[in-house]
Amino acid sequence: MRYSNLFIPTMRETPSGINAISHILMLRAGYVRQLAAGLFIFLPLGWRVLNKINTILKEEMERIGAQEISMPILHPAEIWQQTGRWYTIKEEMFRLKDRTGRDMCLGMTHEEIMAWIASKEIKSYRQLPQIWYQIQTKLRDEARPRGGVLRTREFIMKDSYSFDIDWKGLDESYRLHTEAYHRIFTRCGLLYYQVESDPGIMGDLESHEFMAPTPAGEDDIVLCDNCDYAANIEVAKANLPTLLPLNLEFKEIYTPQKKSVKEVSEFLNIDEKFFIKTLLVISEKNEPVLVMLRGDQELNEKKLAKIIGEFTFATFEQAEEILGVELGFVGPIGHNIKKIADLSIQREIHYISGANKKDYHLQGIVPGVHFEAQWTDIRKVKERDLCPKCGKSVRVEKAIEVGNIFKLGTKYTEPLHAYFLDRDGVEKPIIMGSYGIGTARVAAAAIEQNYDKDGIIWPKSISPFDIEIIPLNMGDAKTVKLAEELYEKVGEIYNSFADRHMEVLIDDRDERPGVKFKDADLIGIPIQVIIGEKALKENKIEIRKRRTKESKLVSINKAVVEIVNSYYETY
RNA sequence: CGGGGUGUAGCGCAGUCUGGUAGCGCACACGGUUCGGGACCGUGGUGUCGGAGGUUCAAAUCCUCUCACCCCGACCA
Numbered sequence: 001m002r003y004s005n006l007f008i009p010t011m012r013e014t015p016s017g018i019n020a021i022s023h024i025l026m027l028r029a030g031y032v033r034q035l036a037a038g039l040f041i042f043l044p045l046g047w048r049v050l051n052k053i054n055t056i057l058k059e060e061m062e063r064i065g066a067q068e069i070s071m072p073i074l075h076p077a078e079i080w081q082q083t084g085r086w087y088t089i090k091e092e093m094f095r096l097k098d099r100t101g102r103d104m105c106l107g108m109t110h111e112e113i114m115a116w117i118a119s120k121e122i123k124s125y126r127q128l129p130q131i132w133y134q135i136q137t138k139l140r141d142e143a144r145p146r147g148g149v150l151r152t153r154e155f156i157m158k159d160s161y162s163f164d165i166d167w168k169g170l171d172e173s174y175r176l177h178t179e180a181y182h183r184i185f186t187r188c189g190l191l192y193y194q195v196e197s198d199p200g201i202m203g204d205l206e207s208h209e210f211m212a213p214t215p216a217g218e219d220d221i222v223l224c225d226n227c228d229y230a231a232n233i234e235v236a237k238a239n240l241p242t243l244l245p246l247n248l249e250f251k252e253i254y255t256p257q258k259k260s261v262k263e264v265s266e267f268l269n270i271d272e273k274f275f276i277k278t279l280l281v282i283s284e285k286n287e288p289v290l291v292m293l294r295g296d297q298e299l300n301e302k303k304l305a306k307i308i309g310e311f312t313f314a315t316f317e318q319a320e321e322i323l324g325v326e327l328g329f330v331g332p333i334g335h336n337i338k339k340i341a342d343l344s345i346q347r348e349i350h351y352i353s354g355a356n357k358k359d360y361h362l363q364g365i366v367p368g369v370h371f372e373a374q375w376t377d378i379r380k381v382k383e384r385d386l387c388p389k390c391g392k393s394v395r396v397e398k399a400i401e402v403g404n405i406f407k408l409g410t411k412y413t414e415p416l417h418a419y420f421l422d423r424d425g426v427e428k429p430i431i432m433g434s435y436g437i438g439t440a441r442v443a444a445a446a447i448e449q450n451y452d453k454d455g456i457i458w459p460k461s462i463s464p465f466d467i468e469i470i471p472l473n474m475g476d477a478k479t480v481k482l483a484e485e486l487y488e489k490v491g492e493i494y495n496s497f498a499d500r501h502m503e504v505l506i507d508d509r510d511e512r513p514g515v516k517f518k519d520a521d522l523i524g525i526p527i528q529v530i531i532g533e534k535a536l537k538e539n540k541i542e543i544r545k546r547r548t549k550e551s552k553l554v555s556i557n558k559a560v561v562e563i564v565n566s567y568y569e570t571y
Numbered sequence: 572c573g574g575g576g577u578g579u580a581g582c583g584c585a586g587u588c589u590g591g592u593a594g595c596g597c598a599c600a601c602g603g604u605u606c607g608g609g610a611c612c613g614u615g616g617u618g619u620c621g622g623a624g625g626u627u628c629a630a631a632u633c634c635u636c637u638c639a640c641c642c643c644g645a646c647c648a
Contacts, residue, residue, distance in 0.1 A: 012597070012609060013583050017576085017641045037640065085648090091572095092647070109648045143572080143646045151647080159648090218647085312645095404648085436648075454608095472607060514608040521608090532607055542607095 001465070003507040007044050009033075010519050020216045022444035023148025025456050029522045038145025038153035040440075045523060048464035050156065053188060053439050054135050056461065057158045060184045064176040066131035066160050071110050073137060077103035079112045083415045094139050106139040111412045111434055114161040118430055119418035125165045128420065128430070129173060133160030135439070147216055149440040150400060156440060162433040163413075165422060170407055170431045174206070177405050177435045181210055185402065188442050189459020189571065191449055192402065195221050196231040198302060205407040210437075211399035212445035221399045222381050226392035233396065234302040237377060238385035240343055241294070246274050248350040250364030257359065259328025261295040264352070264361055272296040276345055276353035276365065278330045280314040280323065288314065288322045292332050292341040292353075293379055299342075300380035307340065307376065329354040331362055332371040339373035400445045403437040450547075456524030457547045459571065465505040466567055468525040472513040472532040482541070482556065483508070483531050489560050490529075502567070521546065526570045529563055545570045 008030040015027050026032045031046035042050060058068065077095075080086035086093075086105070094106040107113065114132060122128065135158045142153050149155075162173030178194070185192045190212045197209040209232055211221050222236035223229070231237070258264045265272045275295025281304070282288055289308055293299055305311060319327045323335055331354035332339065345351070347368035355362040365371070384393045410429040412418075418430045443462065450457040460466065467490055471483035483506060491504045505525060507516050513532070520528050530542040530551070541559050543566045544551035554562040 009581095010609095011582065016583070019642075034640090089648085090646095111648080138648085140648080144642095144644090146642085157648095406648085434648080475606080512606055512608090512610065514606090514610080517608045519609080530607080534607075 001503075001505055003505060004509050006505075008519070008523065009043070010522055012518075018148065020147040020150060020444075020448075021451055022150070022216065022447035025447055025451060025522070026148060026444070029456055029524065031523075032149065034148075038142055038151070040149055040152060042440075045464045046443075049443050049458070049462055050439050052462040052464070053442050054156075054158070056184055056187050057135060057437060057439070060180045060187070061131075061133050061158070061160060063183075064131065064180045066133045069132050069134055071107070071113050071134050071136060073107050073139070075105050075107050075113060077105060079116050079416070080105060083112055083115075083412055085112070092140050092142070094141050108138055108140045109434075109436075110134065110159060111161065111408065111432070112416065114434075115412040115416040115418050115430075115432060118163050118413065118432075119416045122163060122418065122420050122430060124420055125422045128163055128165045129169050130163045131160055131173060131176075132163075133158060133435075147218070147444070149444050150216065151218065152440070155438055157436050157438050159434060159436040162435070163418075164431045164433075165420070165428070167409075167431055170409070170433050173433050174405060174407055177433070178208070181403050181405065181435075181437070184437065185210060185212070185442075187461050188446060189450070189461055190402065190442065190445055192445075193221060193223060193230045193399070195223075196235055197404065198232060198234045205409055207404065207406040209401050210403035210405075212402050212442075212449065213397045213399045214445060214448035215398050216444075216448045217398035217400040219399050219401055220396050222385075222394050222396055224387040224390060224392060224394045227387060227390040229387050229389040229394065233381060234300070236381040236394075237388045238381045238394065239388055239391060240346075241273075241297075241385070243273055243294075243346060243349060245349045246270070248274075248352065248364040250350075250362075250366075250370075252355050252357070252360045252362050253352075255329075255359060255361045258361075265295065268352070270352065274351055276332055276351045276367070278332055278353055280319050280327070280330060281308075281311040282314055282318065283308045284310040288318075288337045290330075290332065290335055290337055290339045290373075291378065292339065292345055292373060294342065294344040295352075297342060297344050297379040298382065300378055303376075303378045303380075304340070307374075307378070308338075323356065325354070325356045326358050329356065329358055329360060331356050331365070332367075332373065333362065333365065334371075339371065340378060341367065341373035341375050342379045343375055343377050344379055345375075400441055400448065401438075402441050402445050403435075405435045406433060408432040408434055451524075454518075455522035458524045458526060460526040460567070463525055464523070465503045465525045467502055467504045467527045467529060467563060468520050468523075469504060469506040469529045470516050470520055470531065471506070471508065472516065472530065474508065474510045476533055478536055479531050479533060480508075482536070486529060486531075486541075486559060486563070490563050493560065493564050502564070527563065527567050529559075547571070 010030045011028045033041045096104050138157050139154050164170045192210050192212045195209050197207050220233040222231050258267045261272050261275045261277050272295035277293045277295050279291040345367050351365045352363045383396045387394050413430040413432050419427045469483050471479045473479050487506045493502050526546050528544040539556045540553040542551050
């Protein structure tokens with residue numbers, strides 16, 4: 001295509017107030033514009049990228065036998081009421097009424113609708129298994145859109161749904177998706193990990209997330225370099241840290257104004273490991289719960305929420321009222337309320353914690369002797385903890401969730417009466433799975449992982465164009481003639497591997513060379529073909545790889561071959 | 572929803588404290604000179620100063636309310 005005909009509004013200056021690299025570069029390079037919080041317009045280049053990704057998604061989904069369908073975005077409330085999610089999901093769902101006053105909502109995902117159509121049409125085991133997918137817009141009224149296209153209120157997602165006769169079938173559908181996802185993210189040029197994850201409101205069964213590591217990510221993932229352990233920090237486990245016992249006489253100690261574990265630890269010059277951190281939380285049933293962790297550990301709120309449900313941390317006033325002591329001096333002994341202790345607190349070891357008395361702590365506390373509690377894993381894994389699989393130390397990395405896969409079982413098919421008759425004429429619920437990939441997130445993750453100070457460096461599989469031809473002087477007839485010839489010829493070259501034409505962009509604008517170079521680097525097309533008068537005098541042109549910035553002069557009569565070869569060489 | 576911040580030309584910003592004719596750079600249009608890393612000279616157009624109300628002879632500036640957006644947190648199939 002011709003640059004002069006394309007709408008590519010690049011910006012010289014960095015927009016203020018935003019900090020995700022992908023957000024800045026997508027704006028500066030003219031890929032997107034923002035309409036409102038969490039709502040983005042994809043301009044021609046941005047849309048081309050999304051379509052490249054969607055094409056890969058389609059190819060890989062079709063490859064595992066999935067069939068593309070299209071679903072309404074506007075849903076009647078009844079179906080969501082049947083599965084209960086109309087009530088369990090709160091402000092995140094966009095709701096509206098139609099002209100007759102009927103409750104409707106905008107689809108944030110499509111389990112309900114997919115299960116509904118399955119319930120109507122799937123009657124026999126002979127019709128199973130099925131995998132249906134869609135690449136469509138979803139809407140969620142996000143509490144806080146952020147990071148440009150990383151978290152938006154309206155977004156395109158590929159989601160697929162599997163329907164099987166039994167759990168074995170689901171395992172197979174899940175496996176097929178896992179393989180497809182590995183192919184998809186590899187083809188998209190992403191560095192990624194498959195991690196164990198929290199199924200959240202999707203169900204209680206197995207689920208994994210595909211995570212692209214980058215500092216812009218919203219999630220923390222725990223990785224082991226020694227083995228293949230990888231998990232979202234929400235569910236990650238680690239080996240119990242052990243402690244050499246310290247003998248402490250059971251007695252109160254005066255610790256004026258020292259409240260946090262850190263403060264008391266420094267004051268007494270005793271390692272934080274020998275402390276018990278005592279937290280007071282209030283569950284959603286308004287029940288106070290005392291939560292204990294070893295002093296050097298942090299609470300994993302997701303793990304605790306799984307045990308006691310949603311909770312909030314007690315305020316200063318609530319603590320005074322419930323425990324009769326100021327926060328900072330609360331200890332595990334006494335208090336006739338529910339207690340949960342992390343497994344990192346070992347029995348038969350002497351610890352220090354609050355004395356339940358202002359300005360005093362208590363040492364020599366022995367868990368199991370001085371207090372009892374429900375012992376369970378509620379701590380957050382941190383860097384250098386020991387891998388639960390191999391025992392070597394793990395690391396924690398930030399990552400963008402680009403895809404996920406869930407085993408749903410009968411969570412949606414039962415409430416929606418999606419039953420079939422099996423071989424023996426027995427009625428059974430369809431076993432379901434769901435699998436998503438956020439298209440724009442893949443694009444953003446690709447940028448986060450592939451850029452330099454000059455702009456985007458697209459993995460070539462999802463670049464909006466393959467080759468950019470840059471005639472430096474549009475006033476020079478020879479330059480223009482050669483550029484046009486290459487534009488025609490390279491565009492016609494058949495890329496036998498991917499079975500498509502090279503997509504060539506020619507910067508035919510009457511701009512100065514500097515402008516063209518800057519824009520070319522910004523928009524990030526893998527191969528730049530530079531046609532300048534100096535080299536032309538020696539019958540040469542320049543081929544430059546965006547990623548490495550290495551360039552070489554090649555003679556005109558070999559230009560086409562060299563350009564195509566360079567394209568294959570880069571990645 | 573809690574905390575912080577920002578709204579002035581298409582973009583980036585100054586002006587606000589201390590009220591007195593709304594500015595700078597880039598971009599844009601035209602002419603000329605340039606042409607291998609975001610050129611230069613000249614000329615020109617561009618604003619409900621986020622909105623509403625109030626104080627005042629006078630408000631971008633002070634006061635009250637409100638809206639939008641960004642960042643941190645909560646939340647997040």
